[in-house]
Amino acid sequence: MDTKSSTRPASGFARPRAWANLGLVTSEPKPGREPSPRDSVALAAAPFLTRGVELDALLVAVVDTIVDRLAAERGTLYLVDGRTRTLYSVVAHLPELARIRLDFGQGVAGTVAAEGKVVSVSNTATDPRFDATFDQRTGFTTRSMLTMPIRDSGGEVIGVLQLLNAARGQFNAEDEQRAMVLAGQAGQVLEATSLYAELRARGPVELDGDDAARPGPSYTFNQIVGESPAMQAVYAVVRKAAGTDATVLINGESGTGKELIARAVHVNSPRRDQPFVKVDCTTLPEALIENELFGHERGAFTGADRSTQGKVEAASGGTLFIDEFGELPLPLQAKLLRVLQDHEFERVGGTETIRADIRVICATHRDLPAMIDRGDFREDLYYRARVVPIVLPPLRERGRADLLRLVEHFVDRYAKRHERSIRRVSEAALARLLAHDFPGNIRELENCIESAVVLCDGGVIDADDLPLVVRPRAHAKRSPGGPQLGDPELTLAELERAHIEAVLEACQGNQSEAARRLGIGRNTLARKLGP
Known part of the structure; x- marks a missing residue:
């Protein structure tokens, strides 16, 4: 050799x-x-x-x-x-x-x-x-x-x-x-x-300068693209966490890939052959989250004609991933704290204590310390969940090289899926992608590239094929008679409602994006908007 x-x-x-x-x-x-x-x-x-x-x-x-x-x-x-x-x-x-x-x-x-x-x-x-x-x-x-x-x-x-x-x-x-x-x-x-x-000789993205002068193909975890210093720091923590059963708290903006990182911790751990069970706290009404987590006994409520396992039991031997951890209702936070501390719980309507052999990974885009200060989140649960903290950087902080490799990766993925021959991403398209701040992070980039792959002509993705929208950063328009900050006749509820509606308008009705900018969950936003 x-x-x-x-x-x-x-x-x-x-x-x-x-x-x-x-x-x-x-x-x-x-x-x-x-x-x-x-x-x-x-x-x-x-x-x-x-x-x-x-x-x-x-x-x-x-x-x-x-x-x-x-x-x-x-x-x-x-x-x-x-x-x-x-x-x-x-x-x-x-x-x-x-x-x-x-x-x-x-x-x-x-x-x-x-x-x-x-x-x-x-x-x-x-x-x-x-x-x-x-x-x-x-x-x-x-x-x-x-x-x-x-x-x-x-x-x-x-x-x-x-x-x-x-x-x-x-x-x-x-x-x-x-x-x-x-x-x-x-x-x-x-x-x-x-x-x-x-690995291909002619990829759709033409790299030059520092981007092309890399020391060979760059990779760490499969299906996770990016080798920037910010991501290398994340990978280092993932490797250390994977070999243990320590609880992990992943924090990052929406669309940064928190679930991918959670799965990487699981599949590189000794529990890899056991279940990876996800609970998304934003997709369920508050009244159902406890039942989703812990299950219920027969007769616990009307219609409960049999005992049912919750996600905690379903994850036995494996990993429980609690997505949007910050949306947990306060009463349920105490019960989850018991699971993290003692690995024990009871089903809804039950008295039998059940042992939980699970590893817990939590993820949120929320500012949990700020929620603690407002009384919306338990401090003891925060510190018990944050044994191993992982902070995911937003796409705008990962650098040019990571963005270009993600573009290359998504073009390749969706060209295969939609059977399109994409030869090139034009310089104008790359310039537009590099100039965009991607408030929706990798999810926004992925959806943008899939759309461009489907809609482009002649196998070349050009700037006009990119469905990027530059959205105003919540500078709300006010009518002269509208609510004004500092008005002594204005209640706090009225001012909050006006601000929520202004942010929602700036987000073109996108409640998920409005919730992210407001620092609250989608369920919380829906409650504040009311019927």
Whole structure:
């Protein structure tokens, strides 16, 4: 194997059993046996491709499976940076070495990337493409190699897989055939991950300057795009929290991806194979939230003809995600505090104490300390929920590079979903996206890009295709006789109502956005507006 030093962080792996780490099980290979569907890389990885697992772990698992199936001693997976035509190792059973960077055409792996053909080397000592520098640096002896391209569904090379030292001494024609099948499955896995948009030679977003001078494809958790310093700080906390049962409180504006982060904590934790159960406190009337959480006993109320489990019991062994945590009614806050402190509760109408084996993750866009000051939220519950705080940055604070990668990711996703061929996002469209402050954050960007993918002509997204609306920041219009701040004849309720209506008007009737700007929940806004 041939190498060029890189500044990327170390990524050596000493053959960990990564499928086991992810909760995956594949059958152990038997000598001379053809791989069965149970051995399929794509089949084994499929349950995790839509989840926020750490991509390093997923990719290690892919390589481990192929190395085992082909009875090789070691393996290395390179990903292609399509724009710079370079290869970057992302998995290497080489604990002695950091990331490896190769140019197309450099060494055996670079040759495979450039030519797109399988290369089998039965004796590295006699092959001029082999560079012994790596063996000299590590003390490892490479005797035989099988190197194959990894392609996407369109046939483009997006990676290279290199296997070292066949157990039988040399890789034969049967090994090559099996390896190509498994490499094809690995291509399906890569194409289904959130880093795929960065592996193609011609993406829809043309990067230049600092954006193009990145040290290889950037990724951390699958389905979570962005490697800005603000997001790296979030990922660091997620990794630490995932290995524990500590309660997590995620705070961030609407649309910043709080549920994605909650799922990332869960699927990278020991509870990954158990339920992830969500309760959204804004979608239920206050009277029903307690029943939703704790369930009820038979006869607890009219129509309760049988006992029913709540979400707390449904999450047994797994994770309970309480979205819009700040909307919990005060009486229910005390009952949830008991769950967090003692892991106990009773169903509505019941007297039996039930033990709750759950991990709790809460999320809110609300300013909970301000709510505590107003008497709307319990201080003890706030501190009990905030064992591990995670603050998600709004999109406008994540920087140009994160926004462009998100644009690339969403164009790729919705072009596939709607079967549209999108060749390019124009400079004018990118300029408009970069100038917008995205009050709706990633959700607003995603919906904007999906609309543009569907409506654009000629495979090019232009500025006019972007349904971005610049909304006034709640400078309400007042009639001369309207309510005025400081009017001694005006009640507080009247002034509050006038302000709510002005903000709602500025948001063009969008109650979710109005609630966000007012710092209250949608249910609270609905109550204040009245019938």
